[in-house]
Each structure stands twice: as structure tokens, then as C-alpha cells.
Amino acid sequence: MSFSNGVCQLSCLRSVFLTFVMFNLHVHSVSVNTYIVHMDKSFMPKVFASHHSWYSSTVDSLKSRNTALSNNPRSSPTLIYSYDSAAHGFSAVLSPDELETLKKSPGFVSAYPDRSVTLDTTHTPEFLSLNPYSGLWPASNYGEDIIIGVIDSGVWPESDSYEDDGMTPVPARWKGVCEEGQEFNSSMCNSKLIGARYFNKGVIAANPGVNISMNSARDTIGHGTHTSSTAGGNYVKDASFFGYAKGTARGLAPRSRLAMYKVLWEEGRYSADVLAGMDQAIADGVDVISISMGFDEVPLYKDPIAIASFAAMEKGVLVSSSAGNEGPNLGTLHNGIPWVLTVAAGTIDRSFAGIVSLGDGQTITGWTLFPASALVKEFSLIYNKSLSACNSSHLLSDAPDGIIICDNTGSLPIQIGRITRSRAYGAIFISDEPELRRSMPCPGVVISTEDAPALIKYATSNKDATASIKFQQTILGTKPAPAVASYTSRGPSPSYPGILKPDIMAPGSIVLAAYSPNNIAATIGAYIFLSSNVAMLSGTSMACPHASGIAALLKGAHPDWSAAAIRSALVTTANPLDNTMKPIRDNGDDNMSFASPLAMGAGQIDPNQALDPGLIYDATPQDYVNLLCIMNFTQSQILTITRSKRYNCSNPSSDLNYPSFIALYNPNVTETIAKIFQRTVTNMGEGAATYNVKIVQPQGSTIVVSPKTLVFKNTYEKQIFSVTISYSSHKEERVSFGELVWVEENGKHTVRSPVVVSPTVKPTGLISGNTSLLRCNKWTAIVFINSLPEAHFL
């Protein structure tokens, strides 16, 4: 499957709060573009001392030709980056003519325009059962000496999450540096934050004359500070978001090292910079790459993350990536790359509450995130029909002093806005819609329609009715949790639907982590903006670093595991049940039905189980190349990814040794199909082991496994089995799912693979563009700033 146009989406979902302090993009419309050019290094003439000089000379030769033709200095080709670790090639600003000339140069593999990237926290360690007494934390020494490279918007180095208390010295193998820059110097790095580099030549090339407002690895957006502290932030005592979620904050791998590669800029986000950042991270020697962004609707050979992560995978570096926030429609996922880990977002068993105490002793718990210790105490409770729509500034300005009750009519955000601008001492809103629970700039709470009658009865039957509201309440253990976040992007993967994506789900909704204090984190009233050292953000951007941190822990516990082995362990041990012991539900489904693996992969990530998975589905670089070989890619397209001719297409195969299964059908054709998969599992347990298969059949399909028992005599022994899925296509495009579980006879290990039967899905809801340069600035980060958990729906 290939895509004819490499485009991304122009929808720029920025919160109204964010736009307030942020830049406007400068769009320029000259005919030159930045291109990422992949070269075959075996063509490099021996006269060049380095790849860089070869690329440079190649670009110069275009330039000399060009200068002869034109006096326009802007049309001179310019080398932006040379790449050598993540890709072989370079990026350069080229005119269409120059590009055509370049294509004829020796060693040219492929070229495509630079494009913009789509972007995708601390009770979660407990929620994931990480603990100091047993399991992955002690087994990995909390990730000590594992280096997580985070490709993002930089770091706010003064954040307590980057303190190096308790950290041992930096390992000698580390080649990274702390680059100096604007408001950033090398003393800001330490043995926790061991590297900080920045890459903005792509932004500058695309926006000539642009003023880079923070020309360093310093994070003025907050995204990179949040993701990196989630993955590997140190312990920060007494963290809270304006009194909510109080406790000790820390990353999932609190003793791991962090290296930041800043590629996202207020001024734009470009694939040339992303590729440069990943290139450098691999060269520096990171162990895990965390990348909370993605390119939508690009084929693998034009996706810098796919290209760079192939090189990472070759070196045993797991790339953990975000699935995107384009759910709940099917086929919306990005980073559905066969050799990366693709992470969906789920909810957390935590909510933020205000407790309403009525004068008669009744109490009602509502939702709020009012960002201060508001004292709303024994004030008059006001409920009358002329006011209770709470949509008239005029009526509210004449309201008596007290707490206004707002009926479940009209728009909750408008009601909140009107109350915020009124003289009310407080408000009680009535709504069952969790998606509307965003910002609370006034001392108000949202209660359910179920609780409303008692409130209204008291308020109307008692002329001296009073109420108090206690804010800053944090409720843990809410059920059911996790649920699949409605926004999380769904498979099948547009870039290759034959591999089940996403792989797993991790906590992504309303995650507390470090933040850049130069940003608005909340508002009080209409004109008072607040900053914070932490923020509650939601999105797959937040889920991804959870998985990255856990992958770092696994790498620490099992230094010899391949990226595929780490992913396999995470997938086959993921938990499909929520905290009510029922299958995880899907918030994106109106019926709140059970979530499909196209939404959450194998289920909720389970770090302690992943430590000891029993069996592993491993894969070698050649295995992935065998998959590429059936994708109808040209040799150049494949070489763009693989960089090296040492791989061959002698064994093309769709049968990648993946720990999950997807059987696709064409909904336009009525037929019954049998799809056969072959898998190899490696025994990672101690010594001999016998496993029996257990199957949960997808509705309307039949899974047959052969053999039904696997007998291993030794550790690391491999066994092969086949899976035959017999299924029919459905015009109603029904997705059904089941599971294939290898259960060890002694009950010690359970190795579970999700199985999906799905129609092939045309990506919907995505805007197609042409192949020319687009600057997309969509945040798949849902900035939960002043609580916009679902801002992506705006």
C-alpha cells in the first residue's frame, strides 16, 4: 500500500489560552522548498573525507549551476542538515529545477518535501502498579543508566524534575552534549538532564528571516518539559496543580537519564528538524527514543520518524511514539510504523472534585479544577428560573450575592463564562457531559443531573438556603478506569494496515507533569492568567512517554533485549481489563462498549508483568525489510528507509513476527477468507516450559492454532506455530476481536495476543493536500491548560 501524496493536516488546534501568548506563523510563498534527500552512501566518491562533504559538494554543484541562471539569492540551494545515523542524506532548500538535477546525481535515493509534524502525568506510576518493593522498579534500579532521548520542544531546565539528586555519574559511553544557546547554558545539564540540543535550520529555511524567539533547547511551549519529565523526571515532592493531584511527582523511570532534542518550535515544526534530532540522538547513544508527535498520511519512506526509527531499531533502540489524537474514527492513527511502539491514550483512576455542603447537612461531590483555595462558605444558595439558564450577563448582574445554581440547559462553557464575569461568589453547574469539563475560572463545580434534584429541592424549599464548596479535592480509585480516551487515534494504520496498531495503551488523560512556567496554566476570572511549574495535559503525547519510561525500565532490567522483544513483552502482558475487572471500555463509543484493539492495542500497559513475559515475539531488521519488500515500494523507497544494500528482498513476507494479529477484509467485496499467519516465540522463562493455547474467538470468525501446545526444553529455545483466521467480510464494516493466549501449564506466564478482524478503512476526516510544503501546527497534545481535556474537539 502506498500513498501518492505526502501531506499533513492543516488543522491548527490551539487553545484560546495558548494563542494568547504565542506567535503567529510567518508563511512565505517563494517557489523553493526544503527537501529531505536520501542518498546511497556506497556511491560516495573516495575523494570525500566525510558524508557531510559529499552532500555539501552535491548541493554546491546545484548552486553553481543555479547561480548561472538567476540572481535571486533566495533560490540558491542551501544545505540544511547532513544526516548519517538515522538516515543517509541531507536536507536542503531547493527549487524544482534543482531537485530534478539532484535526482540525476550519483547515489540519489529519494527526496520529498519537508513537512510539518503533528504533535500528540503523577499518580500514574501507582495506577500502573509500579512500586519500590517488587517488580520492574527495583528490577531495573528505576532505570538507572538508561538514556531516554526525547524528541520534542525542549526542556525548562530549572524544573525540579531535572534535578540530579540521587543520580550517579553520567556513563562514559554517552556522546551527547549540552548545547549552549539563548537563556540556556551547559551548567543547566547535570547527571539527570545529560543532553540538550536544538535543531531549527528546517524552520528557518522554511520561514526565511523568521525570528527564533528562543534559540536554544529551552522549552517555551511546555510540551517537551511535560513529556520528558513524564518519561524520566526525578522525584519532586509536594507537587500539585493548583492544589489538585497533590503528591510526589516523578517520571516512570525516575533514575533514567534524559537527553532532549528540541525540534518543535513556536515558529514551526518541520520534518528536516525532526530527522536531524533523531539522527543526533542515535549518534549520541540513547537507549530509548520518545517521540510524541507524528506525520499524518505519509508513506513510510517519506516519514522521517519511520526512517530514523529503522536506524534506531537496528541499534536496539526502541522508539516509543504516540498514536495521535484524531479518534475516535478508525484509520486515523499515525506512527503506525511496524518497527516502533505505537501508544494509545487511556484515562486514569483519578478525578478532581469540589464538595458541595448544603445548609441542611447534605453533601454532593462535583467536578472542578478551579485553580485556587477558594473559600465559598455558607453563602446564600440562589436558584430561580429567571437566572438559572446562566446565559444572561444582564440578569446575572442583578443577581443577589451568593452561589448561583445553573440548570442543565444550553452550553456549559458559556454558562461558566457568564458566571466568571458576574458578581457570583460561586456557582453549581448541572451537566453529565465529561467532555465539557474543561476550564473552571470561577469558583464553581459541575454536578450530575442525578444529584441535581436534591440540590434544587433544598434551594427552593428553604428561603435561607446556604451552601459551602470545598475545592482542591482529588479523588483516587474512580471506576471504571482505565477507559480508552475518545480522542486517541484508531487503527488500522494508514501507513501499513497489515500490522495491528496501536500496540498498547498508556495513561494519557489529565496527566500531571512538569511544565514551562512562561505559559498560561490556568485562569481565574476573565483577565487573570496563572503560570505553574506543572500542568495537567491530555493526549497520546502524554501516553507515549509513559511507555518510553517503562521501555527504559525494561531495557535496564534486560539490557540484551531487542526493541522488538521489549515491544513484545509490553504487548503480550498488557491488561485488557479495567479496575472493575471487566473489559476496558471505549469513551469514544457512544454506547461505552468494550474497546477494540484498534483503539487500545493489547490493552493497558502493565510494567511489572512485562518484566517477565514468558515468551517473546522477536524480529530482526531483515524481518522488517522482508515486510517492506511486499509493500510495492520501489528499491529507492526501501533504500530510503534501510540506508544500506546489505538487506535484500529475497524473502518478501507480510508475516512479520508480531505479537498481535489483524485480518483485513474489503467491505466492498462479499467473501469468506482464511488468512494464515506464522509466528515464532522464544522462551524467556527459566528452563523448560510447556504452553497451551487458549483462544477467544472473534464474533463470526474462527481462529485455529497449530500446534495447540508448545514444549520448550530450554531458555531461549524457539518454537513455531501457525494461526489460521477464517472470517467473512461485512458490508457494515464491523470490527470484531478476540485473543490468542499461550498459557504456561504451571500458570506462571500468560502470553496474550489480541486478534482483530477489521475492514480496510479509508482514512476519514483527514484533509488531503498536495505534495508542496505545508506548515501544520496541530497539537496532538491536548493542552489541558486551565483544563481543556478535550480541546482537540473544539
Next chain:
Amino acid sequence: MSFSNGVCQLSCLRSVFLTFVMFNLHVHSVSVNTYIVHMDKSFMPKVFASHHSWYSSTVDSLKSRNTALSNNPRSSPTLIYSYDSAAHGFSAVLSPDELETLKKSPGFVSAYPDRSVTLDTTHTPEFLSLNPYSGLWPASNYGEDIIIGVIDSGVWPESDSYEDDGMTPVPARWKGVCEEGQEFNSSMCNSKLIGARYFNKGVIAANPGVNISMNSARDTIGHGTHTSSTAGGNYVKDASFFGYAKGTARGLAPRSRLAMYKVLWEEGRYSADVLAGMDQAIADGVDVISISMGFDEVPLYKDPIAIASFAAMEKGVLVSSSAGNEGPNLGTLHNGIPWVLTVAAGTIDRSFAGIVSLGDGQTITGWTLFPASALVKEFSLIYNKSLSACNSSHLLSDAPDGIIICDNTGSLPIQIGRITRSRAYGAIFISDEPELRRSMPCPGVVISTEDAPALIKYATSNKDATASIKFQQTILGTKPAPAVASYTSRGPSPSYPGILKPDIMAPGSIVLAAYSPNNIAATIGAYIFLSSNVAMLSGTSMACPHASGIAALLKGAHPDWSAAAIRSALVTTANPLDNTMKPIRDNGDDNMSFASPLAMGAGQIDPNQALDPGLIYDATPQDYVNLLCIMNFTQSQILTITRSKRYNCSNPSSDLNYPSFIALYNPNVTETIAKIFQRTVTNMGEGAATYNVKIVQPQGSTIVVSPKTLVFKNTYEKQIFSVTISYSSHKEERVSFGELVWVEENGKHTVRSPVVVSPTVKPTGLISGNTSLLRCNKWTAIVFINSLPEAHFL
């Protein structure tokens, strides 16, 4: 000197913020009153098993007589409290007739109407040079096992300041209890908060039918929580007042025990309750009593604090009290009781700032306490003459978005109010008046007129002028500090001007300590009220517990020291210099001239120096009686205080062995006087010591000391010297002052006594009343709620 009327002041200074949540007093006007009755226990008939049964019987006898005369049940006499430790006697509700009958009863000493009490925290330990490495903290083991009884408004037991981490078990000698009550149970006490009792029979008697809103030792006012945590609160990490004054909070004696006696009520404050609380504290066995309140313009024999503290002094219990907040006029002081420590309030070397950064790189530091992390960043700076008075809501409503500059015209509080209700993103006010720096409910700062021209020049010369303001800045080491707070009440003491009062000064302005979170601690905007577990309060109420905590430390280091010895050590080692090494200045003086001892006593309390004072001016109970004997008091009036006939008036003397000197003159008579004082000093140093006198002469007076050298051969040896002050009266009522210093020859000890020459001062600015019951509710606590440091001036 005696006072003909025992009255207190009716001015009820309640902050506008406080009144919001508080009660209204219920005044009743029946002809009965509560009286405090002092009895001579030697008259108690042997038939009575206890003093209580005698008093009860006495009151019953009045009742039976009365019932015969009237059917009005309200006029039946009612016993409220029996007192036995602080006083001998009881309180009862009596009619005038019943009082007259009672006066004829055997053993009757005196009676006076119950009256209302006038009420008067954590960088201060550092400011006072307390440290873990040397001096009073380690020498006293931080006050371990010293019990501080706090007579106040109760405690908020959940405050972290009352956690007992690090505390050893409660000493067996302790007789106190944790009384159960409304929202208070005994489990709220622990080995830090070892007692909690409440006394409100006086309030109830004075306000029949009153509903006590919190009938327990729980503090709903916040005053007692603040004072007790200042004296002996445990360590509380990461305390701050809305981001200001961040750090570890703890009391001055962080390992001492606290026992709370709640006598101040939202419903009123009465001497009967105060006396009951002190009576119980002495009976329970406290080591130090801290009482941040006082009775104005009452003679010693009608002042329950004077009466109870005499009993405390007899038992070696130091009573530390607040001077009052009626400054800066002379003669405004209360608690000027010869046998207590009277504490004045000073400023701290700390200020709370907002840093203004202009678009051109200039920065200006201003004052603010805006209670949130406001993000005011690169907003337009607006200065134009039509707006800059900032007194028109109409004009401000049309102002462009941005930061408004308000000129130094009109009223700063009104400007702040107008901006708070406007759409401004921020404001810069211009004012040099520190007294106006109260509440800051909008994101604004106050800058000085000195800094204003640069701001205005930039704003007017640049149409794109922008500014940012960084809030929550705490600046330490501000100079000069301390200064005498303008509000602190001044001597001479109305109740006995012949003893120099106040004794010492302690930090009292903008003190951070624990607070009751049910109260408003700050506001944002016009309608959003905030609570906090800590508050910044100002007043002598805050200075007093500093001295109480330090007295507890001294008691811990020197368990055998009398109350007079502790006070002498504090006075003679107090520091008369500020942190610029110049004499401490007086903020209450328009010329900011050097403070007189009538404002600050001997100077700033210096705990480490007090540990080792060299010489001590000690005093016995009989010494105080000798002083009482020259006061023109009747025998009954003296017995009211002394309770026992074992004291006699055979040696009446004004020459109390006090560590300071005051020479009074009558400004209405022109004469030259020589006043002679005799003092006895005890050598507390190790072994032999020789001291030479050093005198700083008061302007226009002459001090002669004889002998000029004191030679001690042994520790605890006493030496006598005389001091002759020759001075003239002045019609302009000038106060002059000097000092008398005994300097040890080896330079090891310096024993300094302040000397004042002062006119006799008629108390000014105080309202006189009659002897009937008044309910005075004045807070000498300046509630710095939302930052009203000088609210007492309102």
C-alpha cells in the same frame, strides 16, 4: 497611681474581609452583669470540702435571698467559674443588689465587672540568628519538654504545625487534658499539642441565649492558631503564603509542647473566660504563658492578666504578653504589668515583591502580595493622562488591553479597587507609602516614585511599549530592619508608669504562621475569596509568641531561672541596633528617627545572647508586693492580686529590681529632679568577674552610677549599685533616653539597661467608659488578611 474607672475600649476594628464571614455580637441590656469576685480563702469555713463548694454556697445564698424578692429567673445569681490557681474567687452573674450583699460576705476581697479583652509568624528564627549549630536552639534542645500555655482563640488541630513528628512522649508532670467538643476530639492532641481546653461561660453569661458557633477548642478565628504555631509550632516544610515567603515554617521553640486555652470567641471575649483559662493553665503546669491580648486602662487589681500572671510568676511561670497596637502615641500600652514580659512589635528584614521587566530590558522591583502565580508577560504598557488617575471605572472600562500605569495621585486602595474591577491584565501603581501596602487582589505592583520616571519615560516614548511582571518574589535582608512598627503601643504604662514598658521588641509585622483555613486569607478580584493554612499577620499579637517561644527555650536551657531572671536576660541582651548597625528607627515617627525605649524597650530580642547574660536583675514575689504597697491600693485590692496574706507591706518600695530605668517628670511643673534607684545584680557567669559601668547620657540629663566597678568572686554572688538620674522637666514633653551598661573586663558579657526620662503621659486617644460591662472586640491582631498590615489604622 490608680485608675478610677476600670474600662476598656469599644473600638471594634474588624477587617472588611473578616466581617464577611463572622458573627455579629448579641448585646443584651438586662440589669445583671457578670462580676469577677476575689475571695480570701483563709475565711473559708472548714465545713466546705473545697473552694468551689464555698463559692457555690456563697452564690446560692444570694440566690435564695433573691428568689424571695423576684420571679425573674434571669436575675438569679449564677456561678460561672471558680478560680483557684490564678486567683482565689469566682465569677458570677449578679444584680447590683446581690453584689452589695456579696460584698458583706465573710472573705470577700474585691469584685469588678467582667470586661472584654483587647487582642493584640517564618523567617523570623533566622532573622533572630537562631541556628542549629550554636546558641539557644541546641542549648535548650529546641525547647523540648517545655510547655507553652497559649491563652487565645483555640487551635486548628489539623495544621501541620501541630504534627508531633520528632517529639518525645509527654512529660508525666503534665496535668492538662484535651477536651472533647464540637468538631474536636481528644485524638487531635498528641505529643506536640498536649492540651486543648475551652472557656466560654463568660461569653454565655454576658450574651444569654447566644449560639456558640464552635463549642470546642477549635479555632475559627485563626488568631490562636497563628500565635501558638509561632511560639512552638513543629517544622512544616514547603510552607508559603500563596507563593510568598516560601520555606520551612516552625515556631521559635520547635520542640516545645503547646497547650491551648481557648478564651476568645467569635461571640465575644470576656475577662471571666480569660481568667478561667489562665487559672487552668497554671493548674495544669505550663512553663510559659503566652497571651496576645490585653485589657486597656484597667488598674492592676481589676486586670485578670495582671492577677493571674502574679500567681504564674510565683510558680516561676513567665507570662509573655503583647504591648498592644495603639501606637504610635505615648501611654497607649496595655499589659504594662511589672511581673510580666511586655513585648513590642518590630518589622522583619523581608519584603514581598513583583519584578517589572520592561520591553527595553529595564527592571524595576515593586511591592506586591498578589496571591497567585499571575502570568503578566509582554503585555502592552498603557500610560495616558486620562486613565492614569485610575479612579474612574468608566474610563478604565474603555482602556486598551494591557498593563495600566497608575499615577501617584489620590488613594492607592481606591486605585487598586478600581483596577481589580477593570479588564486590565495588570497594573503598576506608584506610591512611597508603605502603610498603604495592604491587599493586592489584582495582578499589580506598587513601585516607588523614585523608580517611576524611568517607567513613564519608556511607556511614553515607545508606542509598542510592553512589560512583564513576575510575582511571588520574596526579598530577604531588606534594610534597615528591624524598625519599630508604627502601630506598636508605647509606654509609659498606664497601669504603672514607674516601670519602663515595653520590655523588648520582637518581630511582629507580616509574620507567617499557621491559620484556620475556614477564614479568608486573601482575595483575587472582587468576589473570589481564598483560604490558606498559613497567614501573614501583623501586630504585637505576633511579636508576643516570638518572645514566649524564646522564653521557653531559655527555660529549657536554665530550668532554675525565675520569670524575672528570664525577663532580665532578654532585656539586658536585647539589641538596640538594626542590620545597618545604626540605632533601630521608629516607623511611627514621621522623621523616622531613632526609636525610644518607650517604643521598643531595650531593643530587638536576641535569643542567643540571652542564653548567657552575665548578670541578672532578679525579683521575688515579695519585691513585687513591695511595689504594690506604694501604689495607693487598698489592702483588698492588693489581696485581689496576691491572694494570700503571707505578703506584707512592711517594705513598700518603688525600687523594684528591674533591668531598666524610667525617670518621670510632670510637664506642668518646671523643676529639676534627682531620682535615685538601687539595683542588685547576680553574677550568672562562671566564677569571678569584674564589670565596669559605661553610660550613655540621655540628652539634658545626667546619670551617675555608684560604684562604677562591680567585683564578683563567685557565681551567683550579688552586688548592689545605685543609679542617680538628674534631669529637668520639659514643657514640650520631650522623651530622652540613654543607657547604662555593665561591661565585663574580659569583654565576655555586656549587660545593658535602657534609661528613659519621660513626662508622665495621660493616655491619649483612648475612649473612657464607665465601670459597667463593655464588650470590646478590638483586635490588636492586625489581620494581614489579603494583606492589611496596618488595618488598625482604618
